[in-house]
Amino acid sequence: MSLDVSDTAGTGDDVDGAESGPARSSRLAPFIALGVAVVMIGLIVLLIGAEPDDGTVAESPLIGRPAPEATGTLDDGRFFDLSRRKGSFVVLNFFRSDCVPCIQEHPDLIEFVEQQRQLGSDGAEFYSVVNGDTPERVERFFAERGGDWPIIYSEADEFSVAFGVAAVPETWIIDPDGIVRERFVSKVTAEFLSITLQQYREAFANR
Structure with a gap:
């Protein structure tokens, strides 16, 4: 069956x-x-x-070595040579007008510059270095958002190339001897920059 x-x-x-x-x-x-x-x-x-971390430290072969030869033209037409700025701390902020973190950190940069000016001769020199932007857009950026400090332009972004800057914002600290001390690859705050600079200022004075 x-x-x-x-x-x-x-x-x-x-x-x-x-x-x-x-x-x-x-x-x-x-x-x-x-x-x-x-x-x-x-x-x-x-x-x-x-949001990116504030003040992210990045490695660079330039850290601890003399700053690279870098020249450009200031927004008022004067020639700028970084090697001639020895004798005071120099802070370089590489930026572009349409960079979101650059826009976010700008109020802090205004505050930081004012703090340094109040220190007189002990204050750091601050420069914005234009990366991949035009004078027209940069001028409009500062006109709308404020800020009154020197702006560096360079042919084919040669200033940025000298420091190996590909993305912005980046902020660099150079000591009075012309030695590169710090590289930060994210937006920074006024407080962070001021504290960092003060630490270097005290160490430099106690050598």
């Missing part, structure tokens, strides 16, 4: 009524895709909303 299997064969169901693997997978696929999409959207939102 033969066994009649017509009731279970080819139905796509197990003998106990459960769905087979392919059928179950096809029904779960939309939910899996939705879950992955939700996770990806969450990650994107986090990345967009995240």
Whole structure:
């Protein structure tokens, strides 16, 4: 006597009524895709909303060595030669007018420059170095957001090339002997810069 299997064969169901693997997978696929999409959207939102750490220190072969030869033209047309700025601390801030972190840190730079001016001859010299921007846009940036300090332009961004700057903002500290001391590759605050400079100022005085 033969066994009649017509009731279970080819139905796509197990003998106990459960769905087979392919059928179950096809029904779960939309939910899996939705879950992955939700996770990806969450990650994107986090990345967009995240702000870079203030004052992130970065390595450079220039640290502890004489600053590279770098020249440019100031916004008032005068020639600028970094090697002639020995005798005081120099702070270089590489920026571009449409750079979001540059915009975010600008109020702090205004505060920092004012703090240094109040120190008189002990205050650091501060310069903005233009990277990949035009004088027209930079002038509009400062007209709208304030700030009154020298701005350095250079042909083909040669000043930035000398320091190996590819992305902005970057802020560098050079001591009165012309030695590169710090490189920060994220936005900075007035408090952070002032404290860092004061530490170097005290160390320099106690040599």
